[in-house]
Amino acid sequence: MSATTQLGAADGESGSAAPAAPLAPLVEMQGLSVRFGNREILRGLTASLRGRSIGLLGPNGAGKSTLINTLLGFYKSSGGSARVFGYDVATEIRKIRGLVGYMPENDAFISKMSAVSFVQMMGELSGLPADMALERAHEALFYVGLAEARYRQLGTYSLGMKQLAKLAQAIVHGPKLLILDEPTNGLDPSARQRMVRMIRDIRDGKEMRIVLCSHLLRDVEDTCDEVLILKQGRIAHYSNLDEERRANKRFLEIETYGANGDFTAAIEKLGCECAVAANRMKMILAEGVETRDIFRIAAERQVRIRRMNFRRDTLEDIFLKAMES
Amino acid sequence: MAVYRRNYKAYAGRLTAPWSRCFVLFRYLRRNLFRSKFITALFVVCFFYPLFCLLWIYLAHSASFLREMGVPGDVLSIDNTFFYYFISVQGGFAFLLTALTGPGLISPDLANGALPLYFCRPFSRTEYVLGKSAVLAILLSQITWVPGLILFGVQAGLAGTSWTWANLWIAGSVLLSSFIWIAILSLLAMALSAWVKWRIVAGALLLAVMFFGAGFAQAINAVLRTDSGHFFDLAYLMRTVWNALFQVDSGHAIPVAEAWIALLGYCAICLGLLVRKVRAYEVIK
Numbered sequence: 001m002s003a004t005t006q007l008g009a010a011d012g013e014s015g016s017a018a019p020a021a022p023l024a025p026l027v028e029m030q031g032l033s034v035r036f037g038n039r040e041i042l043r044g045l046t047a048s049l050r051g052r053s054i055g056l057l058g059p060n061g062a063g064k065s066t067l068i069n070t071l072l073g074f075y076k077s078s079g080g081s082a083r084v085f086g087y088d089v090a091t092e093i094r095k096i097r098g099l100v101g102y103m104p105e106n107d108a109f110i111s112k113m114s115a116v117s118f119v120q121m122m123g124e125l126s127g128l129p130a131d132m133a134l135e136r137a138h139e140a141l142f143y144v145g146l147a148e149a150r151y152r153q154l155g156t157y158s159l160g161m162k163q164l165a166k167l168a169q170a171i172v173h174g175p176k177l178l179i180l181d182e183p184t185n186g187l188d189p190s191a192r193q194r195m196v197r198m199i200r201d202i203r204d205g206k207e208m209r210i211v212l213c214s215h216l217l218r219d220v221e222d223t224c225d226e227v228l229i230l231k232q233g234r235i236a237h238y239s240n241l242d243e244e245r246r247a248n249k250r251f252l253e254i255e256t257y258g259a260n261g262d263f264t265a266a267i268e269k270l271g272c273e274c275a276v277a278a279n280r281m282k283m284i285l286a287e288g289v290e291t292r293d294i295f296r297i298a299a300e301r302q303v304r305i306r307r308m309n310f311r312r313d314t315l316e317d318i319f320l321k322a323m324e325s
Numbered sequence: 326m327a328v329y330r331r332n333y334k335a336y337a338g339r340l341t342a343p344w345s346r347c348f349v350l351f352r353y354l355r356r357n358l359f360r361s362k363f364i365t366a367l368f369v370v371c372f373f374y375p376l377f378c379l380l381w382i383y384l385a386h387s388a389s390f391l392r393e394m395g396v397p398g399d400v401l402s403i404d405n406t407f408f409y410y411f412i413s414v415q416g417g418f419a420f421l422l423t424a425l426t427g428p429g430l431i432s433p434d435l436a437n438g439a440l441p442l443y444f445c446r447p448f449s450r451t452e453y454v455l456g457k458s459a460v461l462a463i464l465l466s467q468i469t470w471v472p473g474l475i476l477f478g479v480q481a482g483l484a485g486t487s488w489t490w491a492n493l494w495i496a497g498s499v500l501l502s503s504f505i506w507i508a509i510l511s512l513l514a515m516a517l518s519a520w521v522k523w524r525i526v527a528g529a530l531l532l533a534v535m536f537f538g539a540g541f542a543q544a545i546n547a548v549l550r551t552d553s554g555h556f557f558d559l560a561y562l563m564r565t566v567w568n569a570l571f572q573v574d575s576g577h578a579i580p581v582a583e584a585w586i587a588l589l590g591y592c593a594i595c596l597g598l599l600v601r602k603v604r605a606y607e608v609i610k
Contacts, residue, residue, distance in 0.1 A: 036608055072445050074605040094343075094447045102445035108438040112357065124349040126446045127340035136336060169442060174336030179445075207335040 031080030051226030101175035111155030126173035350456030427514025428527030470503035512595035
């Protein structure tokens with residue numbers, strides 16, 4: 001793991017102890033709608049996304065890619081407005097594109113070009129001078145792990161390598177925002193892990209903010225600190241993942257030895273809901289009740305706790321709840 | 326930053342001027358183009374006729390040579406017909422060169438889904454089309470109006486001021502006839518390249534538009550007993566315009582103004598096709 005990653009992780013930890021100043025809004029949407037013919041794909045989205053790394057989640061056809069393409073100016077909105085870094089998508093798209101690196105979902109490359117020429121050309125199109133673009137193309141390809149294969153034609157690359165080349169072209173010009181559309185699509189588990197590690201590395205480097213669009217919950221959970229869940233073109237849920245987890249640490253499962261009705265009654269007196277089966281007890285912790293209160297009650301009644309399973313809401317729970325709502 | 330350091334660093338250096346970015350495409354495309362030996366060879370062959378014309382002009386002004394060969398002085402005359410034939414021959418070569426190079430301009434980007442990568446940058450669709458068409462425009466210019474004007478300049482230098490002033494309009498005709506032909510060929514090649522993902526099929530379509538268009542025009546004329554079929558024959562329309570520009574009379578069936586309008590119409594149709602197809606993602610309504 002690189003030094004940057006370690007440094008980033010340390011920063012992240014200190015950040016959780018003392019909350020950092022809130023970041024400037026990355027994407028602001030006010031009633032954003034997109035319509036293709038008679039179909040309304042995005043329906044009046046209103047949100048202000050501020051996270052360092054934002055995950056866009058939703059089932060197939062929810063409008064994730066459409067939202068990204070609208071923010072990049074590929075699709076025109078049929079109503080409302082959207083701003084990226086404060087620039088209006090409708091009128092200042094060139095400025096936005098100068099700040100953005102985009103990794104599309106599908107195959108996107110020029111097969112007869114070597115990776116280094118391809119990434120250099122993309123850098124030059126973003127405004128880098130030719131010599132600087134060449135230097136940074138090499139750097140970007142080294143960074144994503146394609147150093148050995150950088151003179152090979154892109155058409156000969158495997159799917160995983162093509163994904164990495166797409167990532168290299170997205171970061172070559174040093175964007176402020178990296179938009180990744182299904183970056184782990186079609187990757188085998190080890191390639192997926194490499195890609196996720198790299199995204200985390202970029203996130204922790206704090207040079208770029210990330211919008212990651214995926215229908216794979218694990219990818220988003222591994223790399224994002226905020227999540228926007230779309231459902232049928234509407235925002236079903238938007239939250240900070242850490243806050244969400246903290247707010248939902250309610251489920252506790254314990255295995256006890258020597259517990260009796262008195263122990264259960266004492267816990268219920270705290271306001272927790274309990275379900276007892278033999279020596280196992282499941283409970284939903286009430287507001288303000290912490291696990292140390294359970295330990296205290298057990299100690300007072302000389303009940304031994306053999307196992308405690310504290311279950312936080314996973315992203316899957318959050319997602320399913322959003323889908324049900 | 327050294328390449329072996331695997332950490333990411335943002336770029337904070339200077340940026341190039343936005344207007345200069347369409348030349349990036351031009352540079353890369355041109356470099357790729359001349360990797361093909363066949364295209365390079367054809368490009369070289371395209372200069373044989375201008376060299377022959379240069380020799381012709383030299384001989385036309387070489388009195389001792391004409392005397393020795395017993396050739397009357399007016400046989401090797403350099404006039405509007407000479408430049409008309411020059412443009413006709415070079416126009417043919419321009420078409421061949423376009424058929425080989427044009428289809429590969431946009432179709433590989435479409436086939437490999439590369440368009441979103443261009444348009445997610447501060448780089449517009451207009452700049453993309455300009456960058457791509459600049460390759461053809463400059464390539465075709467090098468074999469049409471540039472050698473045409475050089476020949477005109479040589480002839481003007483040898484023939485003197487009175488000839489130059491009397492025939493200055495020919496230089497304008499060389500320029501205008503080349504421009505319209507280059508515009509038609511570039512737009513047509515790019516439109517076909519944008520609509521057909523396979524390079525070979527796009528090349529075949531370009532040939533078909535020219536040759537089957539002529540056949541279709543003849544068929545319409547024969548069946549409907551009209552001259553309107555010529556509007557489907559691009560080469561015929563072009564010849565009509567060139568004849569008018571070089572004041573070479575060959576009795577064309579359709580008026581020159583209508584030929585001009587038809588050619589401009591074809592340009593507009595090709596532009597429309599390009600606008601519709603050259604976009605990051607196709608919107609299916």
